[in-house]
Amino acid sequence: DQQVKQNSPSLSVxxxxxxILNCDYTNSMFDYFLWYKKYPAEGPTFLISISSIKDKxxxxxxxxxxxxxxxxLSLHIVPSQPGDSxxxxxxxxxxxxxxxxxxxxxxxxxx
Amino acid sequence: DGGITQSPKYxxxxxxxxxxxxxxxxxxxxxxxxxxxxxxQGLRLIYYSQIVNDFQKGDIAEGYSVSxxxxxxxxxxxxxxxxxxxxxxxCASSQTGGETxxxxxxxxxxxx
Numbered sequence: 001d002q003q004v005k006q007n008s009p010s011l012s013v014x015x016x017x018x019x020i021l022n023c024d025y026t027n028s029m030f031d032y033f034l035w036y037k038k039y040p041a042e043g044p045t046f047l048i049s050i051s052s053i054k055d056k057x058x059x060x061x062x063x064x065x066x067x068x069x070x071x072x073l074s075l076h077i078v079p080s081q082p083g084d085s086x087x088x089x090x091x092x093x094x095x096x097x098x099x100x101x102x103x104x105x106x107x108x109x110x111x
Numbered sequence: 112d113g114g115i116t117q118s119p120k121y122x123x124x125x126x127x128x129x130x131x132x133x134x135x136x137x138x139x140x141x142x143x144x145x146x147x148x149x150x151x152q153g154l155r156l157i158y159y160s161q162i163v164n165d166f167q168k169g170d171i172a173e174g175y176s177v178s179x180x181x182x183x184x185x186x187x188x189x190x191x192x193x194x195x196x197x198x199x200x201x202c203a204s205s206q207t208g209g210e211t212x213x214x215x216x217x218x219x220x221x222x223x
Contacts (some may be wrong), residue, residue, distance in 0.1 A: 004153070032209060043115075043214035044154070045203050089153060095209035097142060097161060098169070101153030 003027045004092050014110050021040035021076040021105050023090030027069065030092040030100075035064060035075045038087045038104070047088075048075070080109045113138045115215035117202050123168060124189065124196060124218045132187045132218045134202030136152060143185035144203040147171060154201060160185055189220060197222050 004026045013019045019037075031052035036044035050064045050073070052058040057064050063076045077084055090102040115136045124130045136143065142161050146154040156169030160179040174193025179185050185204075189196045199219050203212040 009151075023123075026179075034211060041199075041217065041219065043117075043203075043216045046211055046213060049211060093209055097144070097159050097167075097208035098156055099144075099212060101155075103153045105149065 002088055002103075004100045004102040005032075006105050008105050009103070010106045010108070012108045012110060013035070013080050015082060016079045019075075019080045019084065019107055019109070021075040021077075021088050021090075023073050023075075023102055023105070023108045024071060025073075025092050025100075027092070027094070027100070028071070029094045032093040032095055033064070033066060033073050034091045034093070035062075036091060037084075037087045038089060040087075044089060059111055077107075080107075082109050082111065114215060115202060115204055117200075117215040117218050119218060120216070122218055123223050124220060125223050127191045129188055129190050130220070132189070132200055132202075132220070134185045134187065135183055136185075136202075136204045136215075137183060137211065138204055139182075140204035140206050140213075141182070142205045142208055142210075142212075143179065144205075145169075145175070145185070145187045146178065146201045146203065148199040148201060148217075157187065158198075172206060196220055 034049040035047045038044040066073045087104045089100045118133045144159045160166040160178045176188045201204040202215040205212045
């Protein structure tokens with residue numbers, strides 16, 4: 001039962017443009033959301049998180065938006081750089097010990 | 112320099128053999144986790160530990176076992192009962208439940 005869904009398996013974007021990654025969830029008890037970046041054969045690296053009491057959180061080139069009524073969050077990367085080419089995972093938590101992950105979106109930044 | 116280390120980077124298992132994956136953290140985190148990643152899928156939770164000498168099953172615990180004798184260490188044993196062990200295994204830790212989890216570099220397990 002996939003409670004966190006990333007419906008776009010891949011995204012291709014030109015260097016310097018905006019990358020927008022989307023994530024939907026079904027469990028209304030989730031109240032903490034995270035984005036991780038992963039290179040092949042490496043562990044995920046934490047990027048940014050957002051609590052359900054907020055609708056936006058920004059950290060440098062990365063901004064996460066949360067729409068609780070739609071059970072939807074998105075990650076914006078501006079501007080996209082070649083080093084951003086990786087798999088991005090959305091994850092959600094009920095403030096307990098279990099993180100639920102989406103299947104990931106592979107981002108390719110074109111020169 | 113705080114972080115999580117996993118060893119070995121690659122591990123080969125023969126049929127009927129138990130193998131143990133190592134995970135060590137020096138972040139002084141109370142909670143530790145083991146996940147499995149299969150191609151094209153997200154991470155799935157195998158086991159987690161909230162504190163020393165305590166651990167709970169995750170979503171896919173069958174065929175795996177763990178121990179937590181020290182705060183810094185959370186080894187995972189893949190037993191012969193795990194029929195499809197080929198995967199990328201990731202260890203993580205967090206200060207407590209509900210906090211951000213930080214991941215190690217992973218171990219690739221292959222079956223001979």
